[in-house]
Amino acid sequence: MAVTYTGVVTVTGEGRNGGRVEAGDGLLDIRLAIPKELGGAGGATNPEQLFAAGWGACFLGAVRRAASQRGISLASTAITVEATLTHDDDGEFGLSAVLNLELGGVDQATATALGEAAHQLCPYSKATRGNIPVVVNSTAVAA
Incomplete structure (x- = not known):
């Protein structure tokens, strides 16, 4: 099997509970949060x-x-x-x-x-x- 592309991200912190996602190429850099619907603070993606x-x-x-x-x-x-x-x-x-x-x-x-x-x-x-x-x-x- 030939590799076409590999997306690489690093997740730090507590994952979905206030963590951060960063792509290796720097194009993605976002915070994570537990949605309000699950009792979290919301305000960030999940x-x-x-x-x-x-x-x-x-x-x-x-x-x-x-x-x-x-x-x-x-x-x-x-x-x-x-x-x-x-x-x-x-x-x-x-x-x-x-x-x-x-x-x-x-x-x-x-x-x-x-x-x-x-x-x-x-x-x-x-x-x-x-x-x-x-x-x-x-x-x-x-x-």
Whole structure:
């Protein structure tokens, strides 16, 4: 397997509870905080938001690739990713995700097909397949 790219970040402090994330190239430097919804102070990002951002960006790339492979032109693309921290009755934490994809310039059947194809292509989707519950909602929108 050939390496295409490696993103490197260092997390310091107490992780999600007031930690800091810095990328090796200096382009990412952010604070972390526990969301108010979990009893934290809020005011900074958290691992679920970062995961959702990465997955959403990657997924749109996979959508564009799937469309290109099929000769389909997209007028617009947008995705809202919900990365949810869950916990079982025994207190163990997990994740679930909902990907809400909106594609302009195509009909509903094509939007659905492209969402399904992207879910097969996207490395984040591949990494989570069979590990967490994931729902992909694809919607055709007016361009």
